[in-house]
Amino acid sequence: MSATSLDVLALGNAIVDVISRAEEDFLAAHAMPKGSMTLIDEVRAEAVYAAMGPGVEISGGSAANTAVGVAALGGRSGFVGLVRDDALGTVFAHDIRAAGVAFGTAAAGEGPATARCLILVTPDGERTMNTYLGAAQNLTVAHVDAAIVESAAITYLEGYLWDPPPAKEAFLAAAGIAHKAGRQVALTLSDAFCVDRYRGEFLDLIRRGVVDLVFANETEVKSLYETADFDAALVRLRAEAKQAVVTRSEKGALFCADGACVTVPAFPVAEVVDTTGAGDLFAAGFLFGHATGRDPATSLRLGALAAAEVISHVGARPQKRLIDLATEAGLLR
Amino acid sequence: MSATSLDVLALGNAIVDVISRAEEDFLAAHAMPKGSMTLIDEVRAEAVYAAMGPGVEISGGSAANTAVGVAALGGRSGFVGLVRDDALGTVFAHDIRAAGVAFGTAAAGEGPATARCLILVTPDGERTMNTYLGAAQNLTVAHVDAAIVESAAITYLEGYLWDPPPAKEAFLAAAGIAHKAGRQVALTLSDAFCVDRYRGEFLDLIRRGVVDLVFANETEVKSLYETADFDAALVRLRAEAKQAVVTRSEKGALFCADGACVTVPAFPVAEVVDTTGAGDLFAAGFLFGHATGRDPATSLRLGALAAAEVISHVGARPQKRLIDLATEAGLLR
Numbered sequence: 001m002s003a004t005s006l007d008v009l010a011l012g013n014a015i016v017d018v019i020s021r022a023e024e025d026f027l028a029a030h031a032m033p034k035g036s037m038t039l040i041d042e043v044r045a046e047a048v049y050a051a052m053g054p055g056v057e058i059s060g061g062s063a064a065n066t067a068v069g070v071a072a073l074g075g076r077s078g079f080v081g082l083v084r085d086d087a088l089g090t091v092f093a094h095d096i097r098a099a100g101v102a103f104g105t106a107a108a109g110e111g112p113a114t115a116r117c118l119i120l121v122t123p124d125g126e127r128t129m130n131t132y133l134g135a136a137q138n139l140t141v142a143h144v145d146a147a148i149v150e151s152a153a154i155t156y157l158e159g160y161l162w163d164p165p166p167a168k169e170a171f172l173a174a175a176g177i178a179h180k181a182g183r184q185v186a187l188t189l190s191d192a193f194c195v196d197r198y199r200g201e202f203l204d205l206i207r208r209g210v211v212d213l214v215f216a217n218e219t220e221v222k223s224l225y226e227t228a229d230f231d232a233a234l235v236r237l238r239a240e241a242k243q244a245v246v247t248r249s250e251k252g253a254l255f256c257a258d259g260a261c262v263t264v265p266a267f268p269v270a271e272v273v274d275t276t277g278a279g280d281l282f283a284a285g286f287l288f289g290h291a292t293g294r295d296p297a298t299s300l301r302l303g304a305l306a307a308a309e310v311i312s313h314v315g316a317r318p319q320k321r322l323i324d325l326a327t328e329a330g331l332l333r
Numbered sequence: 334m335s336a337t338s339l340d341v342l343a344l345g346n347a348i349v350d351v352i353s354r355a356e357e358d359f360l361a362a363h364a365m366p367k368g369s370m371t372l373i374d375e376v377r378a379e380a381v382y383a384a385m386g387p388g389v390e391i392s393g394g395s396a397a398n399t400a401v402g403v404a405a406l407g408g409r410s411g412f413v414g415l416v417r418d419d420a421l422g423t424v425f426a427h428d429i430r431a432a433g434v435a436f437g438t439a440a441a442g443e444g445p446a447t448a449r450c451l452i453l454v455t456p457d458g459e460r461t462m463n464t465y466l467g468a469a470q471n472l473t474v475a476h477v478d479a480a481i482v483e484s485a486a487i488t489y490l491e492g493y494l495w496d497p498p499p500a501k502e503a504f505l506a507a508a509g510i511a512h513k514a515g516r517q518v519a520l521t522l523s524d525a526f527c528v529d530r531y532r533g534e535f536l537d538l539i540r541r542g543v544v545d546l547v548f549a550n551e552t553e554v555k556s557l558y559e560t561a562d563f564d565a566a567l568v569r570l571r572a573e574a575k576q577a578v579v580t581r582s583e584k585g586a587l588f589c590a591d592g593a594c595v596t597v598p599a600f601p602v603a604e605v606v607d608t609t610g611a612g613d614l615f616a617a618g619f620l621f622g623h624a625t626g627r628d629p630a631t632s633l634r635l636g637a638l639a640a641a642e643v644i645s646h647v648g649a650r651p652q653k654r655l656i657d658l659a660t661e662a663g664l665l666r
Contacts (some may be wrong), residue, residue: 068387091388
């Protein structure tokens with residue numbers, strides 16, 4: 001097995017977030033399930049945008065946020081995802097590269113516009129997302145460079161990639177290349193509604209060992225096993241997944257492998273401003289630690305620290321240098 | 334004189350801000366005078382953008398920010414400024430309308446792209462701006478609707494409008510219409526470098542009474558009268574301007590008219606995150622108070638409160654409902 005040139009290669013939807021504050025009744029009036037990610041078409045995207053308040057545009061995308069988080073911790077990360085060669089696509093490519101992530105996917109010269117996610121943040125900091133996938137849904141196997149996948153210690157895939165059909169193939173191709181090169185494959189279940197759409201396929205990926213490491217939060221684990229009993233769901237996940245990271249918001253997080261679990265508490269946060277990106281940044285911290293040979297407890301703590309930073313401000317990309325925060329917290333030296 | 338339908342009509346450059354954190358040495362390496370607004374062409378805009386870190390896109394523009402601030406205080410405001418019919422132009426128009434500002438200037442169907450301002454925020458919270466004027470520089474007299482100007486208690490003009498030559502004519506036309514209708518005309522000097530470019534013309538506008546109310550900060554007043562002595566500069570401004578508002582950052586602000594001045598302290602701020610928009614929002618608070626018949630001390634306090642909110646987060650548009658903050662502070666009922 002050759003040396004790695006990337007700690008983490010992330011594949012996902014390349015999206016620019018449009019974030020706005022909204023009251024609870026806005027969600028109700030527009031039939032948006034609070035806390036969910038709903039796929040919308042262009043017509044609905046325009047209607048929601050017209051109705052929502054002033055926005056802030058910040059590059060996003062679940063796996064892309066994770067790649068940025070790994071880089072902010074001093075790790076070597078890359079991203080594969082498709083934008084259009086339009087204004088928002090230029091913004092996405094600039095931002096991810098400026099954050100230190102290797103991003104080489106050429107922008108599409110035709111077809112739908114760069115994806116955008118209309119995010120409504122309610123006063124409790126919870127986010128409700130409406131995604132117009134646009135160009136991102138046209139990611140295919142042709143965009144996956146085998147040499148780059150082979151060079152990455154962990155290839156990380158977002159569950160949301162299961163929505164655009166050609167991207168699913170790209171996802172499976174990347175997993176196959178990674179395993180053939182002796183690397184690990186990780187998957188985030190993305191959200192409970194996404195699990196609901198693809199439960200059978202996700203369980204199959206876990207059971208067949210296409211995925212070595214699963215990331216999920218409490219509601220996603222419960223959705224996966226269709227139970228309201230978290231402990232019962234966890235027993236099943238521990239039995240079926242080679243390795244799993246489960247995040248539980250303010251109740252902390254755990255890592256399970258070979259029948260044993262390690263747990264850590266949540267990192268303290270002065271004020272939860274916007275939870276967008278919490279799971280993405282938790283994954284970034286854990287993946288960075290895991291890929292660089294740190295023990296599970298340290299990797300979980302890096303995840304908790306990165307998640308705490310990102311929920312303390314608007315937007316799903318870190319604003320502070322995570323490497324400095326982690327060094328101050330004694331997690332890196 | 335008929336009843337007003339707007340408290341404040343603002344004319345200015347319609348700009349989307351691209352905000353990024355930067356270290357002091359970035360400014361030095363790119364020869365950017367700290368705290369200034371520099372006009373740049375498209376080539377320079379692309380070079381600076383490529384070199385700067387990940388950005389956040391938020392609608393901006395000095396007078397546009399002021400119009401949004403007036404609306405956030407519950408006032409009736411309008412804005413005149415030119416965007417292109419491109420992605421950033423759509424963002425600008427959406428955001429200002431969603432903030433409750435009447436914005437009717439049709440987007441240009443051809444010509445340069447929507448203006449953008451590349452803003453570097455240093456660790457001390459100070460902002461250094463690089464503006465590509467694009468479509469904004471094509472604002473002309475034809476974009477000024479006389480009926481709307483006549484309906485506004487105060488027409489507010491940004492000094493930056495003196496940079497694009499056709500906009501200067503639009504500025505003077507609006508001032509003439511406002512005065513003919515018995516309304517007031519206000520001008521912000523915008524920044525010390527802008528004053529340096531147009532000192533003679535700005536003094537002429539003040540002396541000839543084209544402007545009834547001048548907004549300036551300490552460095553702008555000193556630049557206007559080419560002196561390092563603030564008190565000496567203030568004596569001259571008091572003698573020449575009908576009415577003037579002078580902001581002094583953490584030293585508070587004053588309003589002078591008819592030889593007398595009223596001063597108020599700055600509003601306390603927990604942490605200065607980004608000073609972008611401080612002057613714009615101070616003007617919003619004062620103009621709202623002034624246009625709705627409040628006394629100068631209350632109007633100044635409204636300005637101080639609005640400025641304090643905007644410097645406590647990234648971006649030059651208020652994130653909180655200013656009307657609620659002002660009510661809590663006892664300034665509105």
